[in-house]
Amino acid sequence: MNMLTKRLGRIRCIIISLTLLSACGPEPVSDLAYAARVRVQARQLGKGWHTGSIGTLANSCMTVMVGDPPDAPVRFDAVDFADVDELLVSDRFDGRPGPDGTVRKWAPGADTTREEWRKVDLGAIREKHGNCSRG
Numbered sequence: 001m002n003m004l005t006k007r008l009g010r011i012r013c014i015i016i017s018l019t020l021l022s023a024c025g026p027e028p029v030s031d032l033a034y035a036a037r038v039r040v041q042a043r044q045l046g047k048g049w050h051t052g053s054i055g056t057l058a059n060s061c062m063t064v065m066v067g068d069p070p071d072a073p074v075r076f077d078a079v080d081f082a083d084v085d086e087l088l089v090s091d092r093f094d095g096r097p098g099p100d101g102t103v104r105k106w107a108p109g110a111d112t113t114r115e116e117w118r119k120v121d122l123g124a125i126r127e128k129h130g131n132c133s134r135g
Contacts, residue, residue, distance in 0.1 A: 030124035032062070033095030037106040039117060040064050041086040042079050049088075052076075053106065054095060062129045081126050088117035 032038075036054045045066060052066035057078060064084060067076030081087075092115045093106035106112075 028119045028121035028124075029089050030121045031128065032089060032120065032125060034062070035093075035103065035105045036095035037090040037093035037115075038064060038120070039088040040066060040079060040084055042084050044079065044083060045077065052079075081122065081129055084122060087120040087122055087125070089120055091116045091118055 032054045034054055034056065037051070038054060039049045039051055041049055042064075050066045052064050055063060055065040055078075057063055062081075064079040064081070064087070065076045066079060090106070090112075092112070093104050093110065096104060098104050
């Protein structure tokens with residue numbers, strides 16, 4: 001085997017490795033901020049993805065709120081993290097301060113055209129916020 005063939009073989013290995021790493025995607029999100037925009041799947045909501053946000057109940061427990069925006073005095077469903085099957089968080093409206101210090105919070109009419117969704121580590125979220133009861 002000549003030197004050029006060895007180098008080409010190494011380059012192929014590097015390209016394959018990088019391709020596999022990029023296919024894995026980013027690490028799952030392990031913490032959520034209040035007002036983060038989320039998509040949730042939960043049996044109590046029916047099939048499919050439902051869009052909502054992270055909010056708090058009267059007992060200060062963090063929960064997923066699905067339905068009308070959290071600022072609206074209209075009905076919403078509160079879904080406990082224990083009842084969530086899958087959870088994704090928006091990369092654009094994650095409830096955290098952006099570079100200019102403004103909290104990235106979704107509001108009706110906000111531009112969602114380039115919004116992407118990141119998987120949430122439900123085990124970590126349940127460990128941090130799972131000791132709440134609705135009572």
